[in-house]
Amino acid sequence: xxxxxxxxxxxxxxxxxxxxxxxxxxxxxxxxxxxxxxxxxxxxxxxxxxxxxxxxxxxxxxxxxxxxxxxxxxxxxxxxxxxxxxxxxxxxxxxxxxxxxxxxxxxxxxxxxxxxxxxxxxxxxxxx
Numbered sequence: 001x002x003x004x005x006x007x008x009x010x011x012x013x014x015x016x017x018x019x020x021x022x023x024x025x026x027x028x029x030x031x032x033x034x035x036x037x038x039x040x041x042x043x044x045x046x047x048x049x050x051x052x053x054x055x056x057x058x059x060x061x062x063x064x065x066x067x068x069x070x071x072x073x074x075x076x077x078x079x080x081x082x083x084x085x086x087x088x089x090x091x092x093x094x095x096x097x098x099x100x101x102x103x104x105x106x107x108x109x110x111x112x113x114x115x116x117x118x119x120x121x122x123x124x125x126x127x128x
């Protein structure tokens with residue numbers, strides 16, 4: 001069973017920055033997609049950013065492109081993705097979930113249905 005553990009998050013004023021981290025371990029595939037989704041109560045989970053651990057190609061939702069950056073570091077036993085969030089807006093307030101998509105090695109999807117494993121989530125609050 002793949003383990004997915006997030007860290008980071010918190011509260012910040014609009015215009016500020018935060019960085020989220022997520023480590024995946026106990027996987028058996030060498031390359032796959034990892035990403036970040038977010039959700040607010042009453043709304044479906046929204047794909048924010050994704051990265052291929054093999055090609056390092058990145059994918060972003062239009063709402064965050066140019067403000068958020070996803071990167072990855074990896075060794076033989078774990079992969080860690082980071083989401084650097086700059087110029088934060090109140091509408092970025094949400095629970096952020098890390099994801100692992102085992103079925104894709106590239107052309108990562110931002111659709112929740114593509115995700116095989118989820119982290120528990122970390123809260124981000126942006127005040128105006």
